[in-house]
Amino acid sequence: MAYANIDKGDGFNCPICLCQFNIPRQLPCAHNICHSCLQSYITTEATKYNELGYIKCPICMQPASPSVKDRPIREWASLFPVNALLESMLPAKANADRMCDSCSSENVSALAEGFCAVCKEAMCTDCLKFHRRQKMTKRHVIVSVEEFDGNPQNVMKLGQDLYCLQHEGEYVKFYCKDHKVAGCGTCFFHNHNTCSSRIDLKNEVPALLREINPDEILSDMEKIESHLQAFMKINESSICNFESDVNKITDLISQIRRKINSLLDALENGLKTEGNRIYKEENIRIQEENHKCLSLMHAVQTSRVLFKTVNQYGSEMQKFIMVERMQPQLQSYLNLVREKFEMTDRLIVKVELVPQIESILSLSAAELGKIVPKRSSNVLSSCILKSPAPRVRKPAKDCQIERVDVIDLCPASNGRYYSGVTFIPGDRVLVADSCNKQCILLSSSFQFICNHILNVPPIDICQIGGLEVAVLLPNAIQILSVNGGMISRVRTITTNWTYHGIAANGTGNMAVTGYSRHGMGCWILMSTEGKVKASYDYAYLYGLYNYIAFNNANTRVYVSVYEQNSMYCFDMNGRNLYTYCDESLSGPQGVTVDRDDNIYIAGYGSNNIHQLSPDGSALQVITNGVPTGPCAISFCKVQDMFIITNFNNCKLSINKLK
Template sequence: MAASNMQTMDGPCCPICLEQFNIPRQLPCTHSFCEKCLQSHITTKDVNHEKLRYVKCPVCRNSASPSIKGKPSSELASLFPVNTVLQSLLPAKAKVNRLCDACKTEGDDVPAEGFCVLCKEAMCVDCLKLHRRQKISKDHTIISKEELECNPENVMKLADGFTCLEHRGEDIKYYCQDHNSPCCDTCFFDGHKLCAKVIDLTKDLSGLVSECKPDKIIDDMNKIENHLKKFMETNDSFLNNLEPQVNRMTDQIREVRNKINTLLDELEKSVKTEEVRIYKEIVLKKQEENHQCLSLFHSVRNSHYFLDAVQKHGSSLQTFLMVEKMKSQLNSYCNLVEEKYEKTDTITVEVQFSSTLQSILSDSLSELGKVVTTTSSITLPLRCSQRPTRECKVERVDVIDLKVPTEDTPWYTGLTILPGDRVMLADYWNNQCILLSPSFQFITSHAITGKPWNLCALEDQEVAVSLYKKNEFQILSVIDDIIRPVRVIKTKYNCNGIAAAGKGDIVFNGDCGNTKSQWSLTNTRGDVKSTHFYDSTYNHNNCLAVNNMKTRVYVSMCDLNSLLCFDMKGTKLFTYSPDNLRFPNGVAVDIYDNIYVLGNSSDNIHQLSPDGSVQQVVNTGVPRYPKAICIHQSKNILIITNISEEKTKLHMFQLK
């Protein structure tokens, strides 16, 4: 009855429709999707807004913005570039004729017959003739459509010298290792000229390419693909064995029916109903698991094909840039596999009959027997050779003096980064939230009923705000730089620290009396999924954070001068409590899962590795009484507030 969904294709496939690509559009994170699939994802996720500024990648959830602004959401997918490398790897019958870029700007759809290597443009016959006649372009190298389809090296010529996503048309010429960022000339002179580790990409990169080991990353991606295939095969094998188990339950009932009639007739009806429900429930669950696994499989495979093609046919510049980009993808893939695909449940189904004759003769159906399911797990460990990790040097770089209109001197007890690099602050003294532009200029404020203590950015342009010593948190929407209240979520315990836990979930912590504190997992509707308790004399100032894969919760303990780490089931994994960490407040996690803890009374920043070992303690440049911390991912900086005489300032620390 259960049809296998282990249908993997040879060649690149779209992670959404699981079919061969049809016009693969590439997001800045390098994940690619069919144009129609990406457009459907955009429209489905944001049906209430005609114009969108940001798109979340369906795989890694990173925000992406096209270079052309102000277009309606119905055209957004077409504004992202075509992944010509993946397009070249498709079978000939799957390729889509590209249109002339020049004619398309005039509103005419004319098939392209050739491509200019220098201009990186597709051209029709007439535009090619004009291009060859122009004095400035007559010597440009032209590749015909036939040459492009037959030779991947020609595709790489068109992609040679990747262009800057922020400054359209400018070639990438530098790579800043301090910020993990490729730079054009404008990027370099505007923001990276003084950085310590900047590589000139116009020079020979063969040595750097050898050091970054693309073959090793491709090998690890092969291992992830094989692991995901094994996971799906295990699920398919389970589903094939499930059907006879379910059918055997009816046979068991028929054997007993020879001894009992009336009551067993009713029991059989009940069991048959339960059979259908359980079977459908399990099959749907396993098929959904395999569908999600297959989607990730194709994402890994596409990255594999992409990097393999760049390595074989691209320049050293392209190989180096793609390897640097793929390191974070490999880390994300490993995290996803360890989170979701290292274990799969097998379920046995059987009928349990009551043991005594009295229960058999009872008029109560529930005493006769019931369907019992037993779940066990099969561990499929991931065998990647090495997980990408990075220890970042923390160095103070700037102080921003905020010009915010307030009645009283503000006290910023919480901050978070919103889509578009906007910043939101919780102003405890003035009972309000403050919205800042990407350049940290005041945009607007919103009054809060209560004392806002902490906040976190959620999906769908929403923010959750906790209130000091109150059993509730509030949900706000931030659309078009306008803050609006959405709903208030009541909680059983105090809600002080708060953090997003993915998929519409939130974790919060607070005092619950009797020298106990708790952290709870809930959703944005207020449905509590779990609550976990730990010893604490008080917990009014404590904060928490969640790692990138939403598998760990970090809780600061001001009263015990400690940081606790739990898994999502509430099991304590480690405690960090050195002598030079006093009254820890803010907690943040970077993209490599390094942990940053603020010592409010020790005036320092403690950087820990994911396993809880200390990497460095930063004392230089840390303001007195640091309070809140967050990581600005796109700028690769720590932002810190404090409660001393500089409480109107934001203190910036570069992660190098």
């Protein structure tokens, strides 16, 4: 057939069951899942999703709403469209009779007689009759199965991929340059009505396609697949090495068996038992990791094959829409792969023995030695993951600020607000929600992923290294781990101090501001385990809202003092290097630095952001894009983007340096 050169060796497996797709349903995020897998997934989480009114894609965790929300949750899987292009490319479909999708979803077998280009489903004679009688569907375009015949080129002529994935039956017509997303008229009326850069795609697709490179995206997807395969090989090698390490225990025991034979037998049994237990646990953990990798790889393969097909046979409009849909997936895949490689390690087994063998006869078997698991990071090539190209920076005083978006996650109440915000690996965002006593995790596109409930309102938040963050509470610091789409508590550090602000330098140290035991304002240097290394008391630091930040070299800290209308710079010995104050800065709160060590201070009372050079010289006062009552501020140094929270409501202002 005409499409015989398309790669069918992979890309056709469901990322959930890892088997060939059976009625692939397409979610609004463009990921594909078997109908039965999607049904099981929805049923398992039925109570939670029924309350939310939407599900989360099991691959990227993006919200996915059914086209008709008032239907029972048991019917939701059938409301997501069948991906006709993907289904037509399945190897089993080439020589098989096409079955009715509607009947198949009810476990009924019936030969298909036609295909609806709007509903994207094959239908039997009875379903077609019913379809033509319904007022809402009687105008839908129906083609015969013979015309459809499973050829991707014929499927693409139906234009299924030109329909909006969010709103059934509506065509993609517009593109928003502000948010880099395409959609139908309904999408733009509800979500992009105030955006300044909206484009009618009717005449602009060729120009937009020239700005992107479909071949480069396809190449990046292939690289992600190879990275995932490399990750699984690392895990498999880790198991082999671990097994080898465990076997070395026997050799060690044999060397000393002649002197302490009676105790050595007990030691050997104990160590082998412990080693095998850890081996089994590690084996299970790595198999689970590999299963996740395989699931993600199948999703990438599916995206790649679809992209390759559209790129080969699709119209320019189809290519553009596919590119637009794949770019967020590509960034999501890169973030997930980067996260996995950051977490990849190897478990090394060593035996700790008592220093004086002569005294061994006086020891019990349990005292003789024990298994000590230790992980070592894998050394990976610096080019294994794609990083943004370096940008030529303008002098800070010449930089302009552009507001990108305003995110409103929940209504404010009782005067509370988002008290802290920080970027974490993958350009994701974690918000300290004082209003609802929780932390909120957002994707790199600022979409809700999950939340973590706290017992008290959080005060501030910062990343401390890797996937761990520190959440500042009134009299404690709670360390959380952000792994994929899950947030879990690691440990809690409690003290007698009252805290105000927190920062970390990525080298195992944190700095906090608060009240000391002497009733004075202070800033404290401590380890991420809670060990205090230094405490510096100053009467002028006494206040209600003191935020703190490190410079990039970890040689200075910056402390804002609300009551003093000032920002103080200290070295790591507590010496005040300089103080910044200006008549246009009132009620300073959040403080942060960019990748060039320029300092940004949020003026709550003055409704502005003060930008300083590293030596404290004023560069500019920023008012454009700054919300009323700016509070916490956090900088993403990879994208030259910063987020500002608002003291008066629960909104996030997203800004970029130009």
